Amino acid sequence: MIELNTATPYLDQYGKDISEQIALDPEKYRAFEREGITNRMMVSLLKQIQNAPLLVGEAGVGKTAIVEDLARELLVSNVPELKGKHIIQISLANLMKSSDGESFAFKFQAVLDELMANKKTMIAFIDEIHQIVGTGAESNHSALDAGNILKPALSRDDLQIIGATTTKEFHEYIAQDGALMRRFDLVEVPELSYAQTQRVLEKIVPRMAKDMTVERDVQARIMQLANRYMTDRFFPEKAIMLLDGAISLAKLKGLSEVTTEEVTDIIHDDYHVPKYVINQTVDERLMNLSAGLQKKIIGQQKAIDKITLKITNREAGLGDNSKPESFLFLGPTGVGKTETANQLAILLFGAEKNFIRFDMSAFKFASSTLQSFKNQLTTAVRHTPYAVLLLDEIEKADPEIMDLLLQVLDDGRLTDDYGRVVNFKDLIIVMTTNSGAKAIQNQNAKSDLVKNDKKRQENFEEQLALALQGDGYRPEFLARIGAMIVFDVLDMTDMVKIVGLKLAILNEKAQEQGFKIVYDPKEVAKYFPTFELGYEYLNDKKVTSSPIAAYIADVGYKPSKGVRTIDDTLGEHVGNPVANAIMKQRQGKTNDFNTFVFRAVGNPPSLTSPYGDWQPLISRAWEVQDEAL
Secondary structure, three states: OOOOOOOOHHHHHHEEEHHHHHHOOHHHHOOOOOHHHHHHHHHHHHOOOOOOEEEEOOOOOOHHHHHHHHHHHHHHOOOOOOOOOEEEEEOHHHHHOOOOOOOHHHHHHHHHHHHHHOOOOEEEEEEOHHHHOOOOOOOOOOOOOHHHHHHHHHHOOOOOEEEEEOHHHHHHHHOOOHHHHOOOEEEEOOOOOHHHHHHHHHHHHHHHHOOOEEOHHHHHHHHHHHHHHOOOOOOOHHHHHHHHHHHHHHHHOOOOEEOHHHHHHHHHHHHOOOHHHHHOOHHHHHHHHHHHHHHHOOOOHHHHHHHHHHHHHHHOOOOOOOOOEEEEEEOOOOOOHHHHHHHHHHHHHOOHHHEEEEEHHHOOOHHHHHHHHHHHHHHHHHHOOOOEEEEEOHHHOOHHHHHHHHHHHHHOEEEOOOOOEEEOOOOEEEEEEOOOHHHHHHHHOOOHHHHOOHHHHHHHHHHHHHHHHHOOOOHHHHHOOOEEEEOOOOOHHHHHHHHHHHHHHHHHHHHHOOOEEEOOHHHHHHHOOOHHHOEEEEOOEEEEEEOHHHHHHHHHOEOOOEOHHHHHHHHHHHHHHHHHHHHHHHOOOOOOOOEEEEEEEOOOOOOOOOOOOOEEEEEEHHHOOOOOO
16 A cells, blocks of 8 residues: 555546556566666656656557556665655546546646645556647647646656657657657657567466467467568567467367467468468468469460569568569450469469459549549458459559559558558559550560560560550559569460360369360370371261360450450350250250260361361260261
8 A cells, every 4th residue: 555645536536556456466567678668767767857758669569568567666666766656547538538527627637636746656657648639628729638737747847657659649749749748758669679579478478378388389480470460560569469369269279288270370360361371481382483373374474484583572572571562464455464463362372362353444433433442442451461452454543543552552551441551561463454555466576586676675665655654654653563564465376275274174164063075185086096196087088187275276366355255265166065965964865975075177277278177076985986966
């Protein structure tokens, strides 16, 4: 108990004696790795001038814990001026309540009067002390806010107050009031280092885990994941929070030991980080990136190499990790820009659900769509912060939306309508455009000698830049994009490979229904031994035969529309016949076959015959020598 000079009815109602609470279990309130700052606070309290210490630091660095540690030290201090002093925390929020009919200014002054009357035994503590600026004022010009009420008492050395606030709010509120700032002794509280937090974790594990075991390797994993993924918080708080969550999850599972699985689950559930990303190292994901893209994206080796190199540099620590990585994909329609973005999401983040797509043609008019776009964007990214964000046909968006994106590319963050800061820095942002497509097509039509000429390449890039600016891209917007990736026009060899990929996907779906599509030349040759030699016998007549992929590519590919027209041709010649067979089987009309062999017979296009006379042919697997369907 502390000896009081006068009664303290207002302090009893609006204050909390944290020293009294700490005295019950002092070791619980020890602030590890903060001994120097606790000592600095005691020096400040002993000063004759500016003896009101103000702790300033980011949220979560342990400002309140330092005050509690100070209270613990004061309980056992041998310094006469400090010995036995209690720290009383004042609640400004409770003072603001007006249900008792007394004004905030009256109650706050009463609290200060009681503190001054008991100066020898009490030190006030106001957390979030920046709130005193303007609190209680009846208008912007009123002198009766808490800050102005406090200044005279501090200047006369009539009481001691400890304050705590964040760096941002200190500069926004207190530093703007020079007279108020001069009353305080500024004590900066930096974030604990990785090594310091590691030592803190080791010391608090026995107290927090109690009867549970948290091995050193699990503590190391907590440090790694907190450092990497809890980017909106600071050490030591984020490591302690992750430890606390993992312990709680282990208890729910009925475990006596915390494992790395619980740590991973907390990061996955609370921070929406894919387990694929957590469990795989960066090296493993990057090692598979180029090869994975090449399997799915045909004819774009230069683009793939440039994308992979850019992402690798970022992950190696050579990029600016405070901003999202960004790309502008340029090229004619249907050359693989969107599919590349989709595959990046799968390969980097483990699933297609980590692919966020916006059709920017839906946001042409800022007056009606800017707010809608911002709401949709912040909601999507807040729930899936580790993703590829595709902004398709970006040139169609209203200029005000481009300004919003400029902020995202510049700051790596955006504030939603609820005041929450949404982190964009872990995204890969891909913007696609058809702007400059004509310049790209003209460039692709030239010989390799011309395309590799340095001066002609510079001329091409100038034409491309002019085309982009002509479509509304401002230079400052283009300057903030990480890399511009030009996708080449696809040739017929590329198209045959792409059709092969599509046939493989179609075959997988058919097999799920109990059917099989044979299209690969080696597989077809099992049914037609001469197929690999380029011919077969049809009704005892020797005819030229070719892979079905070559036929579909030739008939379906329209350079002005890219790959998209291929799907219709593929459906007409392969998908439809198989679908009809599946439906007939379901209706019980036939069940005597389930394998289809596809190829094309007749002469393919040539210099003398640009269209050829070939036709697709489908055969049932065990009747190939008798009849074609």
